[in-house]
Amino acid sequence: PYQRLPLVLLFFSSDDRIHCLHSSALRGILDSVLFEPGRYLETSVSLVEPLMVPTLHPQLLATGYGMLINELHRSPDTVIRSTLQLVTSALAVDTGTVVEEGESDFNKSTDIILYVTRLGARIESYISFLVDYACN
Secondary structure, eight states, rough: TTTTTHHHHHHHHGGGGGGGGGGHHEEEEEEHHHHOOOOOGGGTTTOOSSSSSSSSSGGSSSSSSOHHHHHHHHHHHHHHHHHHHHHHHHHHHHHHHOOOOTOOOOHHHHHHHHHHHHHHHHHHHHHHHHHHHHHH
């Protein structure tokens, strides 16, 4: 479970996969991987570490604060670099127009840019929470 978040972010942040985020199903998968909290780790076992891999106690593969906060606390480099790469790639697909002539819906690049902007803002909120928590 701990490898899922960085691997999925790395997958979508490569230049050739940014266009996949036009699909609402794939955007939903990315949102689920990033923002679903995962299994809750009870306080009574929060200081216990697995002794074997694979562990005989799968309840230890959990977090008290959610997977994204855990990843940002333990290993923020991959999440931050991948998010920045997603934003850069999304801006690179900008066609200069929001709606194609004669169409009523946003063009594909606009959908991608808006989604990645929201995604980046949500991740930045998590980072800000951790910085504020550490400073207070």
